[in-house]
Amino acid sequence: MLIVFIGPPASGKGTQAKRVIAYLGIAHLSTGDLLREARQDGSPLGRQAAQYMDRGELVPDSLVIGLVNQKLHEPGFRRGALFDGFPRTIDQARALDESLSSLGTPLDLVLELQADEKVLKARMHKRALEESRVDDNPQTLSQRMTVYYEQTAPLLEYYRQQGKLATINAMGTTDEVFERIKKAINARRKGPSVAAGSAGAIKQ
Numbered sequence: 001m002l003i004v005f006i007g008p009p010a011s012g013k014g015t016q017a018k019r020v021i022a023y024l025g026i027a028h029l030s031t032g033d034l035l036r037e038a039r040q041d042g043s044p045l046g047r048q049a050a051q052y053m054d055r056g057e058l059v060p061d062s063l064v065i066g067l068v069n070q071k072l073h074e075p076g077f078r079r080g081a082l083f084d085g086f087p088r089t090i091d092q093a094r095a096l097d098e099s100l101s102s103l104g105t106p107l108d109l110v111l112e113l114q115a116d117e118k119v120l121k122a123r124m125h126k127r128a129l130e131e132s133r134v135d136d137n138p139q140t141l142s143q144r145m146t147v148y149y150e151q152t153a154p155l156l157e158y159y160r161q162q163g164k165l166a167t168i169n170a171m172g173t174t175d176e177v178f179e180r181i182k183k184a185i186n187a188r189r190k191g192p193s194v195a196a197g198s199a200g201a202i203k204q
């Protein structure tokens, strides 16, 4: 199964992604992780990406798309993958659709983690105090939130029109949210796909 995970900062994406890949036995493709690795290795791509990451901005599409396309050609990914933090722009989504369609393995499902902005801000604040990620300081986090609503949220409509979007209520305990995610996955595994363009995306 090929799944895209979309959600604002502090929506619990990282925690739930780990559970989903263990549950389905699929690969995990996190562009945030790949970019942090490239950065640590000091590669030219890593150095270019760093300046955007530190400002809480998106790394240019061409860099990220190139990185993902390389990974897609590794055999493990075609058997199933969770795309975490990618795509984040419409151009990235189109590029992913093109790559997957040329491989003959279209996306199955897009999971949107949704939570009230107030809840997210409280979680972000807590995380900024507890974690040491360079891009988790309050200013960068709030920039990442703005970037999410401006550049990534429009993707939801793109996938809704493809009939692939399932919106998950991401408020509650980690277990509660994971149960909702499993329901959406299992509904997609069993059921006929939702007709493209249908008004009602699946809501868990």
Ligand code: AMP
Pocket: 031, 032, 033, 035, 052, 053, 054, 056, 057, 058, 059, 060, 061, 064, 084, 085, 086, 087, 088, 092, 135, 144
């Ligand atoms: P994440 O760990 O997914 O929150 O990503 C951390 C940072 O890496 C983001 O704030 C962006 O600067 C960059 N990044 C990760 N994924 C992408 C992407 N798909 N497109 C552009 N920038 C990205």
